[in-house]
Amino acid sequence: MRAEHWLAPIRAAAEALGGPGLIASYVMRRGRTASTFDQMQANAAFTYDNALAGLALLVAGERRLAGRIGDAPRIAQAGDRRGFTGRGRNAYAPGRMTEPPKLVGWWDKAASQWLGDPYQTGTASGVLAWVMLLWAALDKAGSTARFARALLRAAGWLEVVRVAEGFAGGVPGDGAGRLGFVGTEENLDIDAAFSALGEKAPAAHALAFVRTMWNAREGRCDAGLTPAGARDPLAAADANLWPQIAAGMPERLRPAFRFVLARLGSRPGSGSVRGGFRASASAPGFRVSGSRARPSRNSRCA
Numbered sequence: 001m002r003a004e005h006w007l008a009p010i011r012a013a014a015e016a017l018g019g020p021g022l023i024a025s026y027v028m029r030r031g032r033t034a035s036t037f038d039q040m041q042a043n044a045a046f047t048y049d050n051a052l053a054g055l056a057l058l059v060a061g062e063r064r065l066a067g068r069i070g071d072a073p074r075i076a077q078a079g080d081r082r083g084f085t086g087r088g089r090n091a092y093a094p095g096r097m098t099e100p101p102k103l104v105g106w107w108d109k110a111a112s113q114w115l116g117d118p119y120q121t122g123t124a125s126g127v128l129a130w131v132m133l134l135w136a137a138l139d140k141a142g143s144t145a146r147f148a149r150a151l152l153r154a155a156g157w158l159e160v161v162r163v164a165e166g167f168a169g170g171v172p173g174d175g176a177g178r179l180g181f182v183g184t185e186e187n188l189d190i191d192a193a194f195s196a197l198g199e200k201a202p203a204a205h206a207l208a209f210v211r212t213m214w215n216a217r218e219g220r221c222d223a224g225l226t227p228a229g230a231r232d233p234l235a236a237a238d239a240n241l242w243p244q245i246a247a248g249m250p251e252r253l254r255p256a257f258r259f260v261l262a263r264l265g266s267r268p269g270s271g272s273v274r275g276g277f278r279a280s281a282s283a284p285g286f287r288v289s290g291s292r293a294r295p296s297r298n299s300r301c302a
Helices: 004-015 036-041 047-060 063-078 123-143 148-158 182-196 199-213 237-244 255-263
Strands: 107-109 113-114
Touching: 004 047, 004 063, 004 199, 036 107, 047 063, 047 123, 063 123, 063 148, 123 148, 123 182, 148 182, 148 237, 182 199, 237 255
Parallel strands: none
Antiparallel strands: 107 113
C-alpha cells in the first residue's frame, strides 16, 4: 500500500501525457513571490527523475506508461537542436515530447531576456546512464529492440567523456567545454548501464574507478576526482548508497550504508530516514535535482 501511495501520482501524470512525454519534476511557487529557484524549476522535467519514474512504472507492471516516458528521450535524442549524436539533455520542457524537443528556460523580467540553465540544457554522464537503464529495461520487458539504436548512440557518446581514470561528468549547455570531474556516483551509474548492455570492458573501466574511491579510514567512498585531478573527500549520499545495489561491488564497500544512515540522515547519529537524507556531510539542507539553489518553503516535489 505504501508503494502504491507514491506510485499513484506518477501513474496519473504518465496517463495525462497522452503519448510520449515527460513528467514535470516539481510543483513550484509562481507569480511575484517566485524565487529564482522557482523560476528555474517551474517548467523542468528532468530526465533522471523521469527515468526513475519509468522504471518504477515498469516494476509495477505499467509497461505502456513506462514506454511513454522512455520514448520521450529517444525522440529528443534523435532531434537534438544542435544535431548532437547520442547525447540527451538533463532536462526538457514537461508534457508531450515535440520535434524538435523544447528545452527548459524562463523569462527574466529584470534582465528582459530568456534565460537557460547550462546544467538543465547540458548532459551529465550519470543522468544519461539512468536513461539507458530505462531503455534497456523496456526492451528486456517487451522482448524488443525498440530502443536499441538509442542505446547504441548513448553508449557511443559516453565514450566521448571517457578518461584514463573512468568517465568524466559530462558537458554543460550546448557542449562548450567539459565537466572535468570524475564522480564516484556517475561511474556507478555508467557501470550499471554498460553492464545492462553486456558491454563488459567499459563497465569494468567505470567500476575500477569506483573501487579506488573507497575511504577505508571512514568506511565510505569519497566523491571522486576534482577537475584538477585531486581526490575529493566529500562524503556524498549518492556515492555511498549506490554501491549497495551495484553488481560486482566488493563486500568491503557495503558498510558505507551505515555511514549514510548515521551521518547523512535528517537527524545525524539517529539512523533515521524519516525526513530523508542530506546530499553530503557538508550540505546544510536537502539537495534537489538540477540545481544547487535552495528551494522555497512552498516548493515541493511533484
